[in-house]
Amino acid sequence: MSNENHVGNPLRPRGFFELLDGVFRIYRSDWTVVLSILFLFLGAPWLFIQFALLLTGSADPLAAASSSPDWFELLLLLLTGLIFLLSSVALTPLMEAGVTTATAERIRTGRGISFQDALAEVGRNGWRVILTCLLLGLLTTAALFVLGLLLFVPAVLLGSMLEDWGVSLAVAAILFVILGTGGYVFIYTRLLLVVPVVMKEGVGYFQAFQRSWKLTERSFWRTFGLMLPVFLIGEIFSTVPSMVLEMAFAPDLSSFSGWGSFLLAFPATFFTCLPMALQPILATLLYHDRRSRREGIDLVSTLESLPKRAVQ
Numbered sequence: 237m238s239n240e241n242h243v244g245n246p247l248r249p250r251g252f253f254e255l256l257d258g259v260f261r262i263y264r265s266d267w268t269v270v271l272s273i274l275f276l277f278l279g280a281p282w283l284f285i286q287f288a289l290l291l292t293g294s295a296d297p298l299a300a301a302s303s304s305p306d307w308f309e310l311l312l313l314l315l316t317g318l319i320f321l322l323s324s325v326a327l328t329p330l331m332e333a334g335v336t337t338a339t340a341e342r343i344r345t346g347r348g349i350s351f352q353d354a355l356a357e358v359g360r361n362g363w364r365v366i367l368t369c370l371l372l373g374l375l376t377t378a379a380l381f382v383l384g385l386l387l388f389v390p391a392v393l394l395g396s397m398l399e400d401w402g403v404s405l406a407v408a409a410i411l412f413v414i415l416g417t418g419g420y421v422f423i424y425t426r427l428l429l430v431v432p433v434v435m436k437e438g439v440g441y442f443q444a445f446q447r448s449w450k451l452t453e454r455s456f457w458r459t460f461g462l463m464l465p466v467f468l469i470g471e472i473f474s475t476v477p478s479m480v481l482e483m484a485f486a487p488d489l490s491s492f493s494g495w496g497s498f499l500l501a502f503p504a505t506f507f508t509c510l511p512m513a514l515q516p517i518l519a520t521l522l523y524h525d526r527r528s529r530r531e532g533i534d535l536v537s538t539l540e541s542l543p544k545r546a547v548q
Contacts, residue, residue, distance in 0.1 A: 249528045250521070255462055259517050266338050266348045270513050273334035273354060278509050281323040286504040288316040290497035329369040332431045332516040333358045339520040340436060357435070364440035365431055371441055372427060379423075380416050387412050425460045426452045431516065432523035451526040459522060466518050470511030477507040 250258065263270060292309050337357040341349035391408035395401035429448040434440050439447065452459055 250525050252458065252462065255518070255521050255525060256465065258521050259466060259514055262339055262342050262517050262521070263513060266342055269338045269348060269351050269354060270335055270517075271510075272351045273338065273358075274331055274509055274513050276355075277327045277331040277334070278323060278512065279505065281319050281327060282509055283501055283505045284319055285316050285323075286501035286508065287498050288312050290500055290504070325370055325373070326366050328512075329365045329431070330358055330362050331512065332369075332519075333362050333365045333435055335513045335516040336432050336435045336520045339517045340432070340524075343520065343524050361435050361438065364434050364438075368430055368434055368440045368444050372430065372445070376420065376423060379419065383416055383419070384412055387415075421460070422456070425456055425463060428452065428459060428463065428515075428519050429523045429526070432520045436523070451523065451530065455526065462518060462522065463515070466514050470514050473511045474508050478504055 292312060334354050334357075337354045338349050341347070341354075387408040388405070391404040392401075395404040398404070427445055427448045429451050430444045433444045433447045433451075437447065
């Protein structure tokens with residue numbers, strides 16, 4: 237059996253390691269389309285971000301902002317923040333929509349999709365993906381804000397009564413980090429399939445949340461167990477080369493010319509963006525896996541193909 241057919245025949249329940257391996261197999265099989273989508277939406281914004289951080293003399297925006305920069309550097313950092321916000325709110329969801337489309341086609345037919353067809357699908361459903369992801373971000377932020385109020389308001393009142401602010405605020409901060417991180421991870425895991433749901437079923441907003449929540453029911457630890465290694469591999473792949481570049485040029489980073497910073501921003505952007513397609517590929521694989529397990533779409537697909545085979 238060829239590698240392409242193996243990658244493209246997953247309308248069936250898959251094992252844990254088969255899903256994990258499938259992420260990298262699909263990336264390798266459709267790397268031209270995936271990279272084209274990835275750098276179309278995120279290449280220019282991240283190139284500017286990397287260039288701005290290198291030009292200010294630091295790969296850390298907080299360090300750059302705290303080192304008494306001039307007005308040009310402050311404006312540059314402000315513009316960088318706005319571009320990062322735009323990338324997170326609009327461009328990253330569009331990238332995920334495109335990668336989801338390419339992955340779903342590979343899963344469904346065993347063949348790749350053209351770059352133009354993937355963009356056409358993004359054009360049809362991309363706005364739903366953006367608004368759904370934006371709504372999810374707003375609801376998550378609101379939940380964290382409410383959690384902060386529930387923890388810090390009593391802590392402030394207790395501190396004023398006991399005339400000891402340090403202990404009560406420290407306990408509130410520790411609880412906020414633990415509960416906030418745990419809650420965020422739980423919600424993100426249960427709603428991991430939102431983008432595939434929007435792209436494949438044409439629903440959005442709360443319907444997509446409900447659908448993803450249902451598909452990941454009784455599958456939290458399996459889903460989280462797949463997300464974690466993919467996330468760690470992506471972080472290692474993007475962080476280590478960037479650290480090597482920073483260490484190699486650290487002595488001269490502050491004295492870099494504009495052209496030097498611009499040229500160095502290209503490899504930094506490449507290694508930063510490259511792993512960003514891993515999570516959408518995993519989410520699409522999991523979407524089809526969960527539908528096969530819960531709804532039997534693999535059996536439906538097989539039954540639908542029987543008349544065609546009989547005719548042949």
